[in-house]
Amino acid sequence: MLANSAQRGAQTRARSTSRFANRPFARATTVLSIAALAALGACSPGTAGDDTHPGGTNHTQGEGQTASPDGAPLVVTDAWAKAVQMDAEHPMTGVFMKLSNRTDEPLTVASAASSAAKMVELHETVADENGSTTMQKVEGGFTIAPGADRVLEPGGEHVMLMGMTQDLIAGDEVEVVLTLADGTEIRVTAAVRDFAGAKEEYSHEETSEH
Amino acid sequence: MTLPGNQDNPVSRRSVLKAGSIVGGTVVAGGALGGVIAALSRGLTEHPSPANVTAAPAEAPLAFGSETLPFYGARQSGVTTVAGTQLALLAFDVDEGLGRDGARRLLRVLTEITSKLTQGQVPLADTEPEMVTSPARLTATIGLGERFFTRASIVENKPAWLRQLPAYRIDQLQDRWNGGDLVVSLSGDDDLTIAHARRAVTRAIARWARPRWVQRGFQGARGARPDGTTMRNLMGQVDGTANPTPGPDDQVIWCGPEQGVWANGTSMVVRRIAMNLETWDEVDRVAREDVMGRTLHNGAPLTGTEEHDEPDFEAKSPIGFPVIAPYSHIRRARSDNPHERIYRRAYNYDDDPEPGELSNSGLVFVSYQADPMTQYHPLQARLAELDSLNEWTTPIGSAVFAVLPGCADGEYLGERVLGL
Numbered sequence: 001m002l003a004n005s006a007q008r009g010a011q012t013r014a015r016s017t018s019r020f021a022n023r024p025f026a027r028a029t030t031v032l033s034i035a036a037l038a039a040l041g042a043c044s045p046g047t048a049g050d051d052t053h054p055g056g057t058n059h060t061q062g063e064g065q066t067a068s069p070d071g072a073p074l075v076v077t078d079a080w081a082k083a084v085q086m087d088a089e090h091p092m093t094g095v096f097m098k099l100s101n102r103t104d105e106p107l108t109v110a111s112a113a114s115s116a117a118k119m120v121e122l123h124e125t126v127a128d129e130n131g132s133t134t135m136q137k138v139e140g141g142f143t144i145a146p147g148a149d150r151v152l153e154p155g156g157e158h159v160m161l162m163g164m165t166q167d168l169i170a171g172d173e174v175e176v177v178l179t180l181a182d183g184t185e186i187r188v189t190a191a192v193r194d195f196a197g198a199k200e201e202y203s204h205e206e207t208s209e210h
Numbered sequence: 211m212t213l214p215g216n217q218d219n220p221v222s223r224r225s226v227l228k229a230g231s232i233v234g235g236t237v238v239a240g241g242a243l244g245g246v247i248a249a250l251s252r253g254l255t256e257h258p259s260p261a262n263v264t265a266a267p268a269e270a271p272l273a274f275g276s277e278t279l280p281f282y283g284a285r286q287s288g289v290t291t292v293a294g295t296q297l298a299l300l301a302f303d304v305d306e307g308l309g310r311d312g313a314r315r316l317l318r319v320l321t322e323i324t325s326k327l328t329q330g331q332v333p334l335a336d337t338e339p340e341m342v343t344s345p346a347r348l349t350a351t352i353g354l355g356e357r358f359f360t361r362a363s364i365v366e367n368k369p370a371w372l373r374q375l376p377a378y379r380i381d382q383l384q385d386r387w388n389g390g391d392l393v394v395s396l397s398g399d400d401d402l403t404i405a406h407a408r409r410a411v412t413r414a415i416a417r418w419a420r421p422r423w424v425q426r427g428f429q430g431a432r433g434a435r436p437d438g439t440t441m442r443n444l445m446g447q448v449d450g451t452a453n454p455t456p457g458p459d460d461q462v463i464w465c466g467p468e469q470g471v472w473a474n475g476t477s478m479v480v481r482r483i484a485m486n487l488e489t490w491d492e493v494d495r496v497a498r499e500d501v502m503g504r505t506l507h508n509g510a511p512l513t514g515t516e517e518h519d520e521p522d523f524e525a526k527s528p529i530g531f532p533v534i535a536p537y538s539h540i541r542r543a544r545s546d547n548p549h550e551r552i553y554r555r556a557y558n559y560d561d562d563p564e565p566g567e568l569s570n571s572g573l574v575f576v577s578y579q580a581d582p583m584t585q586y587h588p589l590q591a592r593l594a595e596l597d598s599l600n601e602w603t604t605p606i607g608s609a610v611f612a613v614l615p616g617c618a619d620g621e622y623l624g625e626r627v628l629g630l
Contacts, residue, residue: 080334170315171314171315171318171319194413194414195335
């Protein structure tokens with residue numbers, strides 16, 4: 001499966017951008033500001049982001065795949081988001097994916113953004129000495145060792161969308177932009193799926209540490 | 211900067227935390243939960259010894275477990291591809307307000323799941339990834355019932371022939387086995403794989419569709435007989451001998467270009483046929499063969515010696531009676547019109563008897579044909595009018611579906627056909 005994903009990634013046009021000195025947020029190494037999020041523009045349900053056409057660009061890549069050109073440093077596969085309604089009691093949800101570092105240096109996903117949510121953070125799930133679990137922001141982001149994979153999955157690490165600005169309905173797609181420590185952006189199209197689990201985030205308060 | 215509990219150490223806090231989330235992640239203090247989490251963690255890694263920090267990779271499935279049939283292509287698999295020995299035929303009712311958006315979402319999700327499961331790959335959000343590793347020729351064939359088109363507001367795309375069959379004199383249909391807006395036909399050689407596929411499909415489309423009926427069936431364990439052996443039904447008969455030949459008879463089986471976007475689709479007729487095995491027990495062997503027109507030994511016609519010998523309906527016995535009786539099943543099923551043929555792919559069912567009964571067995575009869583009204587209906591009408599087999603068989607369920615044409619990698623089933 002990973003080989004197929006890589007082949008699909010290799011066939012698509014470049015979507016990651018390198019840092020340009022004149023881009024206002026390219027110099028940032030911390031979480032994108034909300035103003036920068038707004039600048040990304042709206043992403044309507046069922047479409048795949050910036051270069052859309054009817055049916056969504058990522059149809060050619062399959063569900064949950066991401067455009068990565070040949071030689072892309074970070075390949076993202078099997079991206080999906082748990083369905084959620086804007087008017088839910090806790091309008092937040094997790095996005096999951098496999099991150100594959102194709103270079104011989106560590107790569108760090110420093111931050112993430114999405115027009116589908118007011119706030120996006122990188123989260124991990126931790127247990128205290130009593131065994132209860134909480135989710136908290138990961139300071140410093142997700143670092144992937146050279147040549148290794150890091151899997152964001154329910155019960156573990158994930159991208160957290162908070163303050164939804166649109167419904168995420170199973171069968172649709174949502175775009176999330178990952179920003180690496182060096183400013184490289186990776187656009188990820190996550191397939192939305194109904195999922196019974198990953199409920200723990202709803203049992204906590206809506207603060208960044210929850 | 212690395213985080214504690216990295217990816218490379220599965221016996222780590224991460225797997226412990228996963229166990230925690232499986233028990234709900236609710237706040238419970240104390241050592242008892244810690245003990246439970248530790249036990250679950252051991253279960254997750256499958257290696258009880260804590261010294262074994264690297265879980266061994268799953269062994270390659272034995273024998274036929276790793277065999278797959280293609281998913282993508284001009285035509286869906288599961289029609290003329292080799293029949294798996296097990297069947298789970300899932301019929302669903304869809305939301306009245308499904309609409310075009312709902313139909314699109316449902317078919318996208320369904321395609322993603324079945325395209326992966328049939329290849330032994332893990333679908334997105336699948337919580338039992340270990341249950342996909344033995345595809346064993348899993349196929350998932352998807353069809354739409356008449357009412358799907360109404361509820362999805364795409365009536366203009368419905369094939370002209372798609373409607374329920376007329377009532378036949380022999381029918382004793384039960385509504386619980388009739389109809390359906392959507393069908394997913396799962397077949398393959400591993401029942402565990404099929405059970406997981408059924409679960410994956412059912413829960414993923416639950417927001418739009420609810421199970422209406424499930425018909426499970428079997429042909430006989432793979433490997434118990436040479437591959438390619440025609441199956442036997444529960445009356446002991448060789449069942450499925452005279453089938454059109456894929457390739458030369460494609461125009462009988464598949465919708466042609468004259469059906470526009472439905473080309474390379476087909477129709478699926480499902481008839482649940484109950485067998486009265488108690489009264490069949492009263493019939494001696496000679497009479498049984500006379501009813502069918504074929505021998506029980508190898509399914510050869512009474513005028514031949516090998517299963518696939520062409521029956522000679524003109525042959526007479528020494529005293530002048532037709533060797534193959536005019537009321538026999540194969541005589542009544544034969545049409546002079548070569549177009550009136552169907553491609554059969556039936557399975558046995560053997561369910562729990564009703565109170566007071568000894569058996570509850572029969573056939574999940576499934577046939578594929580380009581047009582059920584001009585191919586299946588005349589045949590069934592002729593059998594309803596006269597077929598000695600009717601004495602022991604009764605249709606108790608009936609449904610017709612339009613099987614979608616295939617799709618390419620990157621597309622979803624129904625995308626083009628339905629104009630979604």
